[in-house]
Amino acid sequence: MLEARGVSKRYGARHAVREVSLTARAGELVAIIGPNGAGKTTLLSILAGETRPDGGTVSRPPTEIGWVPQQPALYGRLTVAENLRLFARLERCADVSAAVERMLVQTGLGDRAADRVETLSGGNRQRVNVAIGLLSEPAVLLLDEPSTALDPGQRERLWEFLRALVEGGTAIVYSTHNVQEAERHAHRVVVLADGEVVYVGSPRELEDTVGATGLGFEAAFVEFLRRRGH
Amino acid sequence: MRWLLLKDLQILRRSPLLVALLVIYPIVVSVLIGLALSRGPEKPRVAIVNEVPAGGEVISLGGEQVDTKQYSDQLYAAVDPVRVSSRAEAEELVRDGEVLGALIVPADITTKLQSGLEPATIEVLYNAEDPVKAQLVQDTIKSQVQDANAALTRKFTDVALGYLNLVVSGGDFSFLGRSFEVLGLGPAEQVLRQAQAKVRPNSPEARQIQQVISFARLARENLDLSDEVLSSVGQPIRVDARVVEGSGSAALSSFAVALAVTVSLMFVTLLLAAGTLALEREENAFRRLVRGLVSRTTLLAEKVGLAAACSSVVAVVMLCGLALFVELEWARFPLWVVAAVAAALGFAAMGAAIGALAREVRAASLLAFMVSLPIAFLALVPSGAVSGALYDVTQAISALFPFDPALAAVGAALDGSGGLLGPLVHLLVLTLAFGVAARLGLRRFG
Ligand SMILES: Nc1ncnc2c1ncn2[C@@H]1O[C@H](COP(=O)(O)OP(=O)(O)O)[C@@H](O)[C@H]1O
Ligand SMILES: [Mg+2]
Numbered sequence: 001m002l003e004a005r006g007v008s009k010r011y012g013a014r015h016a017v018r019e020v021s022l023t024a025r026a027g028e029l030v031a032i033i034g035p036n037g038a039g040k041t042t043l044l045s046i047l048a049g050e051t052r053p054d055g056g057t058v059s060r061p062p063t064e065i066g067w068v069p070q071q072p073a074l075y076g077r078l079t080v081a082e083n084l085r086l087f088a089r090l091e092r093c094a095d096v097s098a099a100v101e102r103m104l105v106q107t108g109l110g111d112r113a114a115d116r117v118e119t120l121s122g123g124n125r126q127r128v129n130v131a132i133g134l135l136s137e138p139a140v141l142l143l144d145e146p147s148t149a150l151d152p153g154q155r156e157r158l159w160e161f162l163r164a165l166v167e168g169g170t171a172i173v174y175s176t177h178n179v180q181e182a183e184r185h186a187h188r189v190v191v192l193a194d195g196e197v198v199y200v201g202s203p204r205e206l207e208d209t210v211g212a213t214g215l216g217f218e219a220a221f222v223e224f225l226r227r228r229g230h
Numbered sequence: 231m232r233w234l235l236l237k238d239l240q241i242l243r244r245s246p247l248l249v250a251l252l253v254i255y256p257i258v259v260s261v262l263i264g265l266a267l268s269r270g271p272e273k274p275r276v277a278i279v280n281e282v283p284a285g286g287e288v289i290s291l292g293g294e295q296v297d298t299k300q301y302s303d304q305l306y307a308a309v310d311p312v313r314v315s316s317r318a319e320a321e322e323l324v325r326d327g328e329v330l331g332a333l334i335v336p337a338d339i340t341t342k343l344q345s346g347l348e349p350a351t352i353e354v355l356y357n358a359e360d361p362v363k364a365q366l367v368q369d370t371i372k373s374q375v376q377d378a379n380a381a382l383t384r385k386f387t388d389v390a391l392g393y394l395n396l397v398v399s400g401g402d403f404s405f406l407g408r409s410f411e412v413l414g415l416g417p418a419e420q421v422l423r424q425a426q427a428k429v430r431p432n433s434p435e436a437r438q439i440q441q442v443i444s445f446a447r448l449a450r451e452n453l454d455l456s457d458e459v460l461s462s463v464g465q466p467i468r469v470d471a472r473v474v475e476g477s478g479s480a481a482l483s484s485f486a487v488a489l490a491v492t493v494s495l496m497f498v499t500l501l502l503a504a505g506t507l508a509l510e511r512e513e514n515a516f517r518r519l520v521r522g523l524v525s526r527t528t529l530l531a532e533k534v535g536l537a538a539a540c541s542s543v544v545a546v547v548m549l550c551g552l553a554l555f556v557e558l559e560w561a562r563f564p565l566w567v568v569a570a571v572a573a574a575l576g577f578a579a580m581g582a583a584i585g586a587l588a589r590e591v592r593a594a595s596l597l598a599f600m601v602s603l604p605i606a607f608l609a610l611v612p613s614g615a616v617s618g619a620l621y622d623v624t625q626a627i628s629a630l631f632p633f634d635p636a637l638a639a640v641g642a643a644l645d646g647s648g649g650l651l652g653p654l655v656h657l658l659v660l661t662l663a664f665g666v667a668a669r670l671g672l673r674r675f676g
Contacts, residue, residue: 045517048521049521049522050517050518050520050521061522062521062522063522067518067521069514069517069518071514072514073513073514073515073517073518074513074514074515075237075241075513075515076513077240077241077244077245078237078240078241082237082240086233086237087518087523089233090233090234090519090523090524091523116244132518
């Protein structure tokens with residue numbers, strides 16, 4: 001579905017991402033987890049084709065990948081429907097109206113369609129943001145810290161929505177600094193620290209690797225990073 | 231590109247503050263510049279060369295002594311006079327911009343005035359680089375000379391009418407201290423009639439006398455009319471105006487219009503281009519767009535095109551509005567459009583370069599204001615105001631920004647002062663240069 005090989009990005013002397021390889025299969029939910037500044041955003045934006053890597057390859061062109069950046073990328077002065085329509089046109093969707101209608105229904109924003117985005121709550125803005133990433137019905141969806149701006153109820157709805165997509169065969173890669181979220185909503189976790197992949201596997205395997213069963217996932221994770229010198 | 235354009239227009243339409251600014255700003259600028267130019271400035275500094283020898287100011291008209299000094303004194307009081315001794319010196323002061331103009335009163339002015347046969351000429355030199363000030367000098371001198379002319383004409387007419395009266399009605403005439411009795415045309419006719427009665431009717435003598443009587447009547451009747459003709463005879467003093475330096479054929483009004491339009495065009499275009507580009511970054515949409523949806527170059531072209539199109543419409547509408555108050559040549563309308571579009575493109579590219587540096591609309595607007603004020607100021611520094619070397623530096627800096635060529639292009643389009651092609655090419659080069667700068671800025675910071 002999506003395969004990245006040896007992706008690297010430097011800002012000055014600092015390696016934001018170093019030699020990262022990663023795959024996501026159809027119907028798989030992959031979490032990129034790591035502390036702030038680990039390189040999660042940089043890695044995802046390289047996968048999304050937004051940032052040009054210094055080295056390495058990504059198997060798909062940006063046009064085939066849905067991208068939901070951490071900061072909602074929307075025009076506040078336009079309504080929800082106008083934002084969706086604009087991006088559907090720019091994405092060259094075959095049937096613009098149908099795509100807009102579908103996303104309004106899927107994200108439950110039908111009753112807010114005529115409202116300007118600047119009047120929406122953070123949670124609803126994030127929904128529109130996600131909807132735009134899904135307009136072209138991409139086989140791969142990338143989300144950068146999608147739940148950060150949401151309250152628990154909104155967060156639950158988002159995950160329900162994403163799980164439905166995964167069941168439909170979409171490959172989803174998302175980042176989070178919330179360890180519990182990764183534990184609950186991922187088939188696989190990729191642990192990133194200082195730009196390097198320090199672990200790839202299921203949440204359960206990570207706990208086993210740390211060998212601190214009974215500590216709980218969060219504690220296991222912190223312990224894991226400490227032992228690796230991060 | 232089309233959808234982006236529509237999107238930006240929609241956003242503009244929903245930004246009432248911005249639109250109000252775009253409409254109000256040009257109006258305010260026009261009114262302010264109009265006010266600044268119509269408010270009478272202080273007395274212009276004018277160099278004066280008086281070649282008339284001392285004591286030669288008094289002329290004698292029909293036995294009356296007229297002191298022309300009263301007229302020159304009035305003129306000197308209307309300006310800030312700088313007395314110099316030679317024409318060369320005066321010309322140099324004008325060229326250096328030390329004075330706004332020079333007035334040369336030739337030595338032969340009094341003899342010419344006295345003869346009344348050919349008009350006496352005074353010469354005015356002015357530096358036309360700054361049409362506003364040149365106009366001020368011209369106006370001041372012209373109105374003073376008109377006053378002197380009117381007074382002198384009255385004197386001339388009085389004298390001439392006196393002579394005419396003498397010819398028509400007869401009377402005493404003193405010349406070189408001796409008095410003569412002059413037989414006028416009227417009394418002459420009477421004398422002739424008496425003579426006619428004494429000769430035989432129908433004799434050849436009687437017919438000849440009758441011819442003289444007819445001539446005398448005809449002459450008297452026609453000369454009676456000539457006082458009206460005489461009073462309308464024109465100008466004892468003529469002004470010969472000459473430009474010393476600069477292109478300077480721009481009239482004050484069209485220069486003011488060009489300035490108002492160019493200043494408005496600059497602010498409106500810079501704000502639009504910088505603002506709409508910065509908005510893409512502020513809304514985080516920029517990175518989403520350039521991820522394969524549109525290229526950075528297309529995005530840039532869209533912003534430049536949008537800003538240039540909107541502001542050239544504003545400029546042309548503004549010109550049409552000003553044309554209601556100031557005389558502009560409607561026949562040149564196509565040239566107005568060409569100049570407005572070229573100037574707008576130059577400013578739009580510069581605005582895009584500013585927008586590429588800023589991440590927020592506010593920062594972009596502030597930057598646009600901060601950059602444009604000194605550029606306009608530099609371009610308007612008159613040559614005489616600073617030293618030669620500094621002036622060259624200001625000129626060189628001005629050439630790097632669109633304001634100077636835009637002002638030249640709009641001015642040329644309005645009244646044909648200076649060529650239009652040069653500024654157009656200049657603007658085109660700047661458009662490309664700022665376009666490239668903006669593109670590099672987007673790569674560096676975007
Ligand atoms: N545009 C940038 N310029 C310079 N350094 C950057 C830039 N973007 C990210 N970095 C640096 O790269 C590292 C990784 O950042 P990021 O990918 O945002 O981390 P995360 O999303 O995991 O918090 C950080 O040290 C950050 O300071
Ligand atoms: Mg991040």
